Amino acid sequence: MLELRNIYYETGxxxxxxxxxxVEAGEYFVLLGPSGAGKSVLLELIAGLTYCDSGNIIFKGKxxxxxxxxxxxxxxxxxxxxxxxHMNVYDNIAYxxxxxxxDKKSIGQRVEELxxxxxxxxxxxxxxxxxxxxxxxxVALARTLALKPSVLLLDEPLSAVDVSLQxxxxxxxxxxxxxxxxxxxxxxxxxxxxxxAQRVSIIEKGTIxxxxxxxxxxxxxxxxxxANLSGHRNFFKAKVSREPDSDLLRAEVSPGNPIYCxxxxxxxxxxxxxxHENIVLSLDKPDLSxxxxxxxxxxxxxxxxxxxxxxxxxxxxxxAQLTAESVQKFSLEQGSKIxxxxxxxxxxxxx
Amino acid sequence: xxxxxxxxxxxxxxxxxxxxxxxxxLLGLMIxxxxxxLFQVSQNRDVRESIILTLVASMLGTLLLAIPxxxxxxxxxxxxxxFRRFVLGLxxxxxxxxxxxxxIALLGFLSKDSxxxxxxxxxxxxxxxxxxxxxxxxxxxxxPFLLNAAREGFASVPLRLxxxxxxxxxxxxxxxxxxxxxxxxxxxxxxxIMMFARGMSEFGAVVxxxxxxxxxxxxxxxxxxxxxxxxxxxxxxxxxxISLIFFILLxxxxxxxxxxxxxxxxxxxx
Numbered sequence: 001m002l003e004l005r006n007i008y009y010e011t012g013x014x015x016x017x018x019x020x021x022x023v024e025a026g027e028y029f030v031l032l033g034p035s036g037a038g039k040s041v042l043l044e045l046i047a048g049l050t051y052c053d054s055g056n057i058i059f060k061g062k063x064x065x066x067x068x069x070x071x072x073x074x075x076x077x078x079x080x081x082x083x084x085x086h087m088n089v090y091d092n093i094a095y096x097x098x099x100x101x102x103d104k105k106s107i108g109q110r111v112e113e114l115x116x117x118x119x120x121x122x123x124x125x126x127x128x129x130x131x132x133x134x135x136x137x138x139v140a141l142a143r144t145l146a147l148k149p150s151v152l153l154l155d156e157p158l159s160a161v162d163v164s165l166q167x168x169x170x171x172x173x174x175x176x177x178x179x180x181x182x183x184x185x186x187x188x189x190x191x192x193x194x195x196x197a198q199r200v201s202i203i204e205k206g207t208i209x210x211x212x213x214x215x216x217x218x219x220x221x222x223x224x225x226x227a228n229l230s231g232h233r234n235f236f237k238a239k240v241s242r243e244p245d246s247d248l249l250r251a252e253v254s255p256g257n258p259i260y261c262x263x264x265x266x267x268x269x270x271x272x273x274x275x276h277e278n279i280v281l282s283l284d285k286p287d288l289s290x291x292x293x294x295x296x297x298x299x300x301x302x303x304x305x306x307x308x309x310x311x312x313x314x315x316x317x318x319x320a321q322l323t324a325e326s327v328q329k330f331s332l333e334q335g336s337k338i339x340x341x342x343x344x345x346x347x348x349x350x351x
Numbered sequence: 352x353x354x355x356x357x358x359x360x361x362x363x364x365x366x367x368x369x370x371x372x373x374x375x376x377l378l379g380l381m382i383x384x385x386x387x388x389l390f391q392v393s394q395n396r397d398v399r400e401s402i403i404l405t406l407v408a409s410m411l412g413t414l415l416l417a418i419p420x421x422x423x424x425x426x427x428x429x430x431x432x433x434f435r436r437f438v439l440g441l442x443x444x445x446x447x448x449x450x451x452x453x454x455i456a457l458l459g460f461l462s463k464d465s466x467x468x469x470x471x472x473x474x475x476x477x478x479x480x481x482x483x484x485x486x487x488x489x490x491x492x493x494x495p496f497l498l499n500a501a502r503e504g505f506a507s508v509p510l511r512l513x514x515x516x517x518x519x520x521x522x523x524x525x526x527x528x529x530x531x532x533x534x535x536x537x538x539x540x541x542x543x544i545m546m547f548a549r550g551m552s553e554f555g556a557v558v559x560x561x562x563x564x565x566x567x568x569x570x571x572x573x574x575x576x577x578x579x580x581x582x583x584x585x586x587x588x589x590x591x592x593i594s595l596i597f598f599i600l601l602x603x604x605x606x607x608x609x610x611x612x613x614x615x616x617x618x619x620x621x
């Protein structure tokens with residue numbers, strides 16, 4: 001339905017490049033990325049508040065790339081909401097309807113309908129600055145929905161409200177989506193993306209690096225940002241080569257520190273993912289069948305939800321977990337030498 | 352004991368001197384003038400006519416130039432365009448050039464010998480020696496006050512609000528009239544008051560465009576030259592008082608506008 005094709009945009013030293021994705025009718029699509037990745041700029045490009053240098057924005061077969069903002073069927077809810085301070089809630093919601101020159105009765109009906117849906121009927125004659133963050137968020141949503149936009153663009157919609165209100169607003173956004181409005185939701189929060197997205201795109205340094213269902217994206221991450229977000233601490237970019245006369249692959253994470261694994265033999269570059277649960281720790285050199293055996297020094301050791309999380313510098317930084325009992329039993333502390341071992345078959349190689 | 356910084360004490364003393372510099376001559380003028388003198392001057396028909404002409408010409412010039420001036424301020428606040436910095440400097444030019452020189456420049460522009468002057472004359476509008484010319488001279492020297500205040504007002508309106516309005520289907524002109532103008536209104540009104548007040552007090556440019564009919568500043572100059580300080584003083588007091596009355600009235604108007612909107616807000620909130 002809405003398709004972005006090879007969008008390129010440059011401002012100062014920042015660039016958005018090779019941005020392509022498609023959002024289907026009624027889909028809840030999340031753009032996830034760290035601060036400064038270009039998420040908000042991308043929404044502004046879709047909304048027509050700024051124009052891309054090249055590429056196309058196609059909606060239902062029509063090219064909107066050069067269309068002015070006021071002629072685009074995309075409603076944007078800004079991160080800072082941008083409610084009009086000199087108008088009360090009623091006039092804020094009715095703003096777009098007045099531009100359509102609808103009669104007063106129709107405007108009143110539509111405002112009432114939206115206010116009921118978003119539970120803000122009691123706020124209609126108050127000024128925005130007298131409302132709480134959650135109330136303002138609802139007013140901003142109502143104002144944008146008044147025009148019945150085909151696609152709703154949400155810029156960090158839950159960032160300004162506290163945790164208890166976030167659940168309420170998530171339910172509200174799902175309800176709006178169920179009513180048939182396609183949503184593009186921009187966020188830096190992994191939990192938010194996981195909770196809301198039917199599909200998610202990861203944007204980093206001005207480009208989209210992965211698009212898929214949350215399961216596809218977070219189970220097989222393609223950037224350290226996503227790997228960290230989804231709890232994968234042992235995530236490395238590696239040069240891959242094939243071991244002679246073997247199915248094994250040698251993933252060179254840093255010079256002299258290969259990780260052996262299995263995977264696509266045609267790969268020359270990829271990402272190596274080691275689940276910390278698969279790392280076995282030992283004080284002495286273990287007599288194990290594991291193909292990957294690293295000897296290093298504990299550089300960090302701190303309590304975590306499941307015991308202790310330790311970081312081992314063995315040429316590469318490996319993260320593992322131990323129970324509190326094990327830490328006590330082996331008298332582990334910062335600076336202790338330790339072996340970290342894992343099987344080649346426990347390593348995931350991602351292209 | 353509460354300690355006060357030496358710097359603040361010195362600053363207060365110096366600040367007091369600056370205030371005294373403004374107040375002392377005005378106060379001296381007031382003290383030296385008697386009520387019977389003031390009453391007598393206010394009964395003089397020429398004086399009354401000159402004051403009305405001054406007020407009307409300044410008001411007319413202000414309102415007329417506000418029509419192109421406000422959009423120019425908006426463009427300067429919002430848009431980047433070639434030679435923007437040059438235009439920003441140009442806007443302040445009437446403040447820095449000698450006003451008599453500004454009058455000479457205007458004379459060339461408004462006289463019937465010029466393209467503009469002759470074109471307007473064909474439409475029945477003449478400037479030299481006419482109230483319309485006085486209004487133009489007043490507006491020329493005082494326009495920067497409006498342009499700068501309005502530009503600052505527009506710049507203080509968050510761009511996000513205008514973008515939100517565009518996204519809600521408003522065209523740029525609708526955004527201007529429904530968002531930018533209402534939110535910058537207080538600064539614009541303040542600029543209009545300053546322009547009006549400064550226009551009223553103009554002498555240098557006005558006297559070159561029109562010695563007659565006489566504005567209050569020109570009349571003051573003539574009375575001073577012809578009859579001396581004793582006769583000029585009461586008219587000076589009268590002109591200052593009238594300027595002050597209008598200045599305070601208009602200031603109150605802009606303040607009331609703000610307090611009314613505050614009251615409305617409270618009422619709706621209740």
